[in-house]
Amino acid sequence: MASAKSAAAAANGENSIHQKRIAFWRDERTRGVIAQVVTILVLAGLFWFLISNFLEKQARSAGPAISFDFLNNVAGFQLSFSLLPITLDSPIGLLIVAAGISTLLVAFFAAIIATLLGLVVGVLRLSHNWLISRIAATFIEIIRNIPLLLQLVFWYTAVLTVLPRHKDSLTLFDVAFLNIKGMFLPRPFLQEGAGILLFVVVVAIGAAVMVARWARNRQMLTGQQFPVWSVNLLIVMGLPLLAYLALHEPIGWEIPEKGGFNFKGGLTVQPEMTALIVGLGVSTAAYVAEIVRAGIMSVSHGQTEAASALGLKANLTLRLVVLPQALRVMIPPMISQYLNVVKNSTLAGFIGFADLFSVISTSQNQTGRAIECIIILMAFYLMISLIISSIMNVYNKRVALVER
Amino acid sequence: MSDTSMEKVIPGNRPSLPPPVTESGVLGWMRHNLFSNWWDTLLTLAAIYILYLVIPPFLNWAVFDAIWQFSPEVVQDGKQPQFADCTAISSGACWIFVRARFWQFIFGFYPDEERWRVVLTFILLVGSVYGLLSQRVANKKPVAIFFFVIFPFLAFFLLHGGLGLPEVPTSRWGGIMLTLIIAGIGILFSLPLGILLALGRRSQLPIVHLLCVLFIEFARGVPLVTILFMANIMLPLFLPPQFEPDILLRILVGVTMFASAYMAEVIRGGLQALPKGQYEGAMAMGLGYWQMMRLVIMPQALRVAIPGIVNNFISLTQDTTLVAIVGLYDFLNIVRAGSRDSNWIGTEMEGYVFCAFVYWVFCFAMSRYSMHIERKLHTGHKRH
Numbered sequence: 001m002a003s004a005k006s007a008a009a010a011a012n013g014e015n016s017i018h019q020k021r022i023a024f025w026r027d028e029r030t031r032g033v034i035a036q037v038v039t040i041l042v043l044a045g046l047f048w049f050l051i052s053n054f055l056e057k058q059a060r061s062a063g064p065a066i067s068f069d070f071l072n073n074v075a076g077f078q079l080s081f082s083l084l085p086i087t088l089d090s091p092i093g094l095l096i097v098a099a100g101i102s103t104l105l106v107a108f109f110a111a112i113i114a115t116l117l118g119l120v121v122g123v124l125r126l127s128h129n130w131l132i133s134r135i136a137a138t139f140i141e142i143i144r145n146i147p148l149l150l151q152l153v154f155w156y157t158a159v160l161t162v163l164p165r166h167k168d169s170l171t172l173f174d175v176a177f178l179n180i181k182g183m184f185l186p187r188p189f190l191q192e193g194a195g196i197l198l199f200v201v202v203v204a205i206g207a208a209v210m211v212a213r214w215a216r217n218r219q220m221l222t223g224q225q226f227p228v229w230s231v232n233l234l235i236v237m238g239l240p241l242l243a244y245l246a247l248h249e250p251i252g253w254e255i256p257e258k259g260g261f262n263f264k265g266g267l268t269v270q271p272e273m274t275a276l277i278v279g280l281g282v283s284t285a286a287y288v289a290e291i292v293r294a295g296i297m298s299v300s301h302g303q304t305e306a307a308s309a310l311g312l313k314a315n316l317t318l319r320l321v322v323l324p325q326a327l328r329v330m331i332p333p334m335i336s337q338y339l340n341v342v343k344n345s346t347l348a349g350f351i352g353f354a355d356l357f358s359v360i361s362t363s364q365n366q367t368g369r370a371i372e373c374i375i376i377l378m379a380f381y382l383m384i385s386l387i388i389s390s391i392m393n394v395y396n397k398r399v400a401l402v403e404r
Numbered sequence: 405m406s407d408t409s410m411e412k413v414i415p416g417n418r419p420s421l422p423p424p425v426t427e428s429g430v431l432g433w434m435r436h437n438l439f440s441n442w443w444d445t446l447l448t449l450a451a452i453y454i455l456y457l458v459i460p461p462f463l464n465w466a467v468f469d470a471i472w473q474f475s476p477e478v479v480q481d482g483k484q485p486q487f488a489d490c491t492a493i494s495s496g497a498c499w500i501f502v503r504a505r506f507w508q509f510i511f512g513f514y515p516d517e518e519r520w521r522v523v524l525t526f527i528l529l530v531g532s533v534y535g536l537l538s539q540r541v542a543n544k545k546p547v548a549i550f551f552f553v554i555f556p557f558l559a560f561f562l563l564h565g566g567l568g569l570p571e572v573p574t575s576r577w578g579g580i581m582l583t584l585i586i587a588g589i590g591i592l593f594s595l596p597l598g599i600l601l602a603l604g605r606r607s608q609l610p611i612v613h614l615l616c617v618l619f620i621e622f623a624r625g626v627p628l629v630t631i632l633f634m635a636n637i638m639l640p641l642f643l644p645p646q647f648e649p650d651i652l653l654r655i656l657v658g659v660t661m662f663a664s665a666y667m668a669e670v671i672r673g674g675l676q677a678l679p680k681g682q683y684e685g686a687m688a689m690g691l692g693y694w695q696m697m698r699l700v701i702m703p704q705a706l707r708v709a710i711p712g713i714v715n716n717f718i719s720l721t722q723d724t725t726l727v728a729i730v731g732l733y734d735f736l737n738i739v740r741a742g743s744r745d746s747n748w749i750g751t752e753m754e755g756y757v758f759c760a761f762v763y764w765v766f767c768f769a770m771s772r773y774s775m776h777i778e779r780k781l782h783t784g785h786k787r788h
Contacts, residue, residue: 150763
């Protein structure tokens with residue numbers, strides 16, 4: 001009886017504890033809300049402090065606090081390289097767009113060099129040949145432990161030292177030239193029939209895709225193989241070539257002409273740009289090589305053995321068994337390497353190449369429009385980061401392991 | 405007679421022969437590692453040829469043909485050394501450029517008679533970092549208090565002046581000293597900020613989480629150069645007029661912002677590496693959030709994150725070269741400025757090679773240390 005009584009009392013006590021509400025400052029949810037409100041208040045206070053300072057300073061100077069009108073003003077400076085037609089009275093806005101395009105162009109070529117060179121170095125690093133593997137490792141360790149800016153100024157000096165002077169320009173069939181002032185290439189321009197040529201290129205690519213599909217389906221059904229690669233190469237290269245010949249030069253070439261001191265016409269690639277592309281590409285290649293090595297090493301040896309037990313040849317083993325699994329490991333770090341190439345291209349200004357950052361910095365110097373310039377700059381890089389990472393994420397999802 | 409012939413044919417009774425010469429020793433190693441088939445042989449020969457093209461000319465330039473000693477006129481008559489001293493004798497590297505400028509490369513324009521302050525700060529720094537990381541020092545608490553609480557103030561007064569020491573404005577700081585100061589302060593301040601950001605990113609509170617994600621992704625999405633540019637231009641605009649921040653201070657704010665975002669991601673990796681049981685165990689003990697983090701989670705997460713933190717330090721050291729954009733004379737920039745001096749025009753390559761060598765030794769040693777820590781941490785629970 002007594003024990004039952006005490007049990008009941010205990011149950012009562014428990015009940016009373018449950019009924020009594022926790023003090024609100026001990027409640028986890030209330031605490032969470034309070035913490036967030038405090039965070040917001042502190043941040044809002046900070047921002048209010050900063051912005052009121054800013055407005056106070058702006059009030060002393062004439063004109064609106066923030067305005068993008070300066071983009072229409074004539075820029076007082078020129079770009080040394082631009083894909084867009086830039087004249088002396090082009091507005092600042094156009095110069096910024098042109099510089100953005102050159103930034104992307106440089107990053108694109110550097111990424112290609114980085115991928116190819118990194119792939120080669122990464123595979124060589126895994127070579128059974130001791131000497132080759134040591135050389136690859138030395139390359140990687142040297143590049144990764146030296147600041148990128150130092151590498152860029154080194155390449156720039158090296159490029160300038162190696163190249164010949166104008167008088168002794170190197171030439172390729174008298175249409176392309178190379179000297180200390182840059183690389184002078186024929187500039188393509190569109191003529192009548194260029195639209196048709198573009199159409200033919202699109203058709204050829206479409207046809208190649210159709211052939212590849214048909215060949216795969218046939219192999220699935222009958223087991224017969226089809227030389228997809230050579231046939232598609234013929235289609236993609238041959239059809240546009242035929243169209244080019246039939247249309248009587250739909251694309252013209254402006255060939256640089258040798259003058260007394262410089263070349264006239266054509267497309268000029270300055271040594272700054274060459275140094276930038278080579279420097280960025282080589283430096284990123286070392287990181288790519290490590291990614292490739294890690295990717296290949298992540299595929300277990302049993303996979304290769306199983307593939308050769310099935311009778312696959314070495315190249316098929318690589319293509320069908322090792323690479324698809326290695327890519328899965330390699331893609332996320334590769335995304336950040338490509339992003340790094342774009343971000344690191346901001347070092348262009350140090351060697352005198354007009355990339356987006358150096359043009360914006362010059363515009364800021366000339367117009368004094370700091371906030372606007374920084375907004376444009378940040379928006380550009382954030383947008384690129386977002387686009388590259390979302391494209392690569394879509395691809396990553398496609399190759400990712402489908403788990404049950 | 406028959407007995408001896410019998411003995412000769414007993415199998416298994418002969419001494420084993422040594423392996424063929426081509427399978428062991430140097431020859432065997434070379435056969436296996438350099439010439440295992442025709443393709444391998446081709447690669448090896450190509451590699452040897454490339455090394456032949458690169459290494460002898462470089463060694464000739466950097467060592468055998470190089471000028472190491474000042475010319476007699478410089479030593480005896482006190483003439484200013486210059487690049488022409490080298491070009492007159494040899495086409496090799498002109499290392500007297502580095503010798504002539506050596507102390508400037510290390511201390512920048514810091515006044516000669518005050519340089520002991522920098523050296524003292526550096527000795528204190530190395531001593532306390534050794535005390536924090538070494539296993540021989542058992543009680544790390546006083547070292548940690550000294551390093552995190554006293555040392556920053558001490559270093560500030562020693563380097564900048566005050567408390568009776570003459571003031572040295574930051575515009576006179578430079579060289580390796582400035583590089584280490586920027587990287588060191590960046591890491592030191594980004595560590596607590598990174599811990600807070602990492603905790604915020606993993607927080608259940610939606611607004612805190614969102615703010616931390618926004619900050620981290622913003623700082624990681626834009627290049628460091630643009631952050632430095634922003635810090636340099638915007639800080640004076642947004643601060644009260646009477647407070648005009650020093651240019652080095654602006655850069656430090658930018659570098660710290662940038663580094664703390666990367667630090668946050670490294671620490672988040674450490675947090676994610678912990679099994680959930682650690683959190684649950686801590687909560688079952690009745691620990692509150694901050695107690696749980698301080699006593700259970702962070703000590704383990706930070707241990708896992710040490711290699712990542714060291715790697716961050718390496719890349720931050722390399723990234724400090726970018727402060728040249730606002731005209732600070734870090735190590736690389738002061739070397740470049742040195743080779744632009746009219747006495748030394750043409751010595752860019754010497755400067756760059758010296759600079760590269762110093763950076764390389766420092767960063768390579770750090771990365772080996774980080775690999776060593778990683779291996780040490782992995783003992784016991786590494787699956788193979």
